[in-house]
Amino acid sequence: MQVTIDGVTYVSHEDPVWRAENSHLAMVDLAPFDLQGMREQLWLRETVDDGEYEICCLPFYAYGLALGDVVGKSGSENVGTVIRKSGRRVLRIMFAEPRFQEGDSRAVLREVLDAAGLLSEWNGDRFIAIDVPDISVMQPIFDSVQAEIQNGTAFWEWGDSRGFAQA
Structure with a gap:
């Protein structure tokens, strides 16, 4: 979900894949990723080490972060540093508008994700972040959207094509 307040667009995760009972929220300023005026709210849970938090959602826009990564906060509300990587990756797919009835692969993608047992989060109906714990299971995912990628839709x-950075 996205909402704009006083010229800043906030991106939130309505249904984080690892929502914990005692969740924490922290923001990531997206300006270092060429998304000025945007902030992404991530769900975290505290680890056993004081001041360390595990990411419990799949980042839609922030680069260099993935499910299970351990981060530190700068101040009370911002993700500041990556302490440990989980070894997971995030694949992001955006479906362009206008949508064409023939060749719309979103339903097929959902089925393939379910069959593969992969975790995912949707931001609206056009943007999906997919947890990639093991690259070897991804070929059916790529195959399900290949025609649309070739057609430019x-x-x-x-998500790790750039490193994490904070302003």
Whole structure:
């Protein structure tokens, strides 16, 4: 979900894949990723080490972060540093508008994700972040959207194609 307040667009996760009972929220300023005026709210849970938090959602826009990564906060509300990587990756797919009835692969993608047992989060009906615990299970995912990528109605990127940075 996205909401704009006083010129700043906030991106939130309505249904984080690892929502914990005692969750924490922290923001990531997206300006270092060329998304000025945007902030992403991430769900975290405290680890056994004081001041360390595990990411419990799949980042839609922040680069260099993935499910299970351990981060530290700068101040009370911002993710400041990556302490440990989980070894997971995030694949992001955006479906362009206008949508064409023939060739819309979103339903097929949902089925393939369910069959593979992969975790995912949608931001609206056009943007999905997919947890990639093991790259070897991804071929059916790529196959399900390949025609749209070739037609220019879907685009993908790896969430770790750039490192994490804070302003």
